[in-house]
Amino acid sequence: MSLLVVGSVALDDIEAPAGSVKSVLGGAASYCAIAASYFVRAQVVGVTGDDFPQEHLEFLAARGIDLAGVTRAKGRTFRWGGRYHSSLNQRETLFTDLGVFEHFDPVLPPEYLDASFVFLANIHPKLQRGVLEQARAPRFSAMDTMNFWIEGERAELEKTLSRVAGLVINDEEARQLTGVSNLVRAADAIRALGPTTVIVKRGEHGALLFDEAGVFAAPAFPLREVQDPTGAGDSFAGGFMGALASGGSLSADALRRAVIYGSVLASFCVERFSLDRFRTLTRDEIDDRFEQFRRLTRF
Ligand code: AMP
Numbered sequence: 001m002s003l004l005v006v007g008s009v010a011l012d013d014i015e016a017p018a019g020s021v022k023s024v025l026g027g028a029a030s031y032c033a034i035a036a037s038y039f040v041r042a043q044v045v046g047v048t049g050d051d052f053p054q055e056h057l058e059f060l061a062a063r064g065i066d067l068a069g070v071t072r073a074k075g076r077t078f079r080w081g082g083r084y085h086s087s088l089n090q091r092e093t094l095f096t097d098l099g100v101f102e103h104f105d106p107v108l109p110p111e112y113l114d115a116s117f118v119f120l121a122n123i124h125p126k127l128q129r130g131v132l133e134q135a136r137a138p139r140f141s142a143m144d145t146m147n148f149w150i151e152g153e154r155a156e157l158e159k160t161l162s163r164v165a166g167l168v169i170n171d172e173e174a175r176q177l178t179g180v181s182n183l184v185r186a187a188d189a190i191r192a193l194g195p196t197t198v199i200v201k202r203g204e205h206g207a208l209l210f211d212e213a214g215v216f217a218a219p220a221f222p223l224r225e226v227q228d229p230t231g232a233g234d235s236f237a238g239g240f241m242g243a244l245a246s247g248g249s250l251s252a253d254a255l256r257r258a259v260i261y262g263s264v265l266a267s268f269c270v271e272r273f274s275l276d277r278f279r280t281l282t283r284d285e286i287d288d289r290f291e292q293f294r295r296l297t298r299f
Pocket residue numbers: 008010011012025026027028079080096122123229230231232233234235
């Protein structure tokens with residue numbers, strides 16, 4: 001089973017209380033694919049500039065990620081800078097430098113067309129829809145979005161939402177999208193737009209899954225040290241989609257287990273800067289933490 005991931009491949013500058021790094025590997029598709037790679041073969045569609053270090057591609061490929069859909073264009077790679085303050089809950093975007101990402105128009109290589117699981121990371125909703133139109137018959141497709149598209153491209157966003165089975169979104173965006181501050185009601189309103197499965201990420205407060213079977217709450221794993229929250233949401237999506245794709249079932253139980261795997265992958269992601277924690281992370285550590293999650297909430 002494979003998972004198709006479409007989104008940014010980036011070079012990030014991060015400032016956090018634990019330190020600062022410059023021009024490190026980032027991007028929603030990178031985080032999502034690497035988290036998914038512990039469960040399935042991830043196929044990435046993205047673009048880099050000609051300044052993108054080969055070693056980053058080699059690192060992703062070494063995790064078994066298929067990069068046939070990542071093109072190299074003339075120009076600069078998408079660059080993003082973020083700063084976290086002591087609480088780590090709030091992030092300030094320092095810059096967004098689109099570079100070659102400005103003209104990104106995802107084209108699926110022929111071997112990606114039969115992908116049965118698809119994750120559309122945060123890109124223009126029209127481009128997300130373009131990917132859905134190319135994929136022949138995905139069994140489960142989910143997407144992310146951001147405030148920029150909610151504010152500026154609502155009609156396009158609603159059209160795309162009507163075509164996906166799942167939305168993975170953070171709490172503030174869920175409120176902004178619906179104009180409803182109560183998250184249970186906001187999820188109802190989102191489900192009325194199309195997606196039957198809605199996951200609301202709440203940072204250090206965990207995640208809520210809303211689907212036909214009701215609501216399921218996953219805590220965030222209590223960590224003693226968080227170095228860099230960047231990519232937590234995308235790692236969550238990768239763990240969630242990867243676990244779903246590897247099991248093949250879309251039952252309520254499978255969705256709930258996948259939410260816990262998403263939470264596990266997000267918890268590892270934030271332990272180090274950039275994608276560094278994934279350089280050593282093993283599937284055994286993932287399964288171990290999955291069991292710790294069970295003990296965390298059993299009573
Ligand atoms: P997250 O912390 O889950 O929101 O993901 C952060 C990652 O998303 C970073 O590695 C950035 O490179 C990437 N990113 C930030 N802004 C954007 C954007 N507007 N479009 C696509 N990717 C972005």
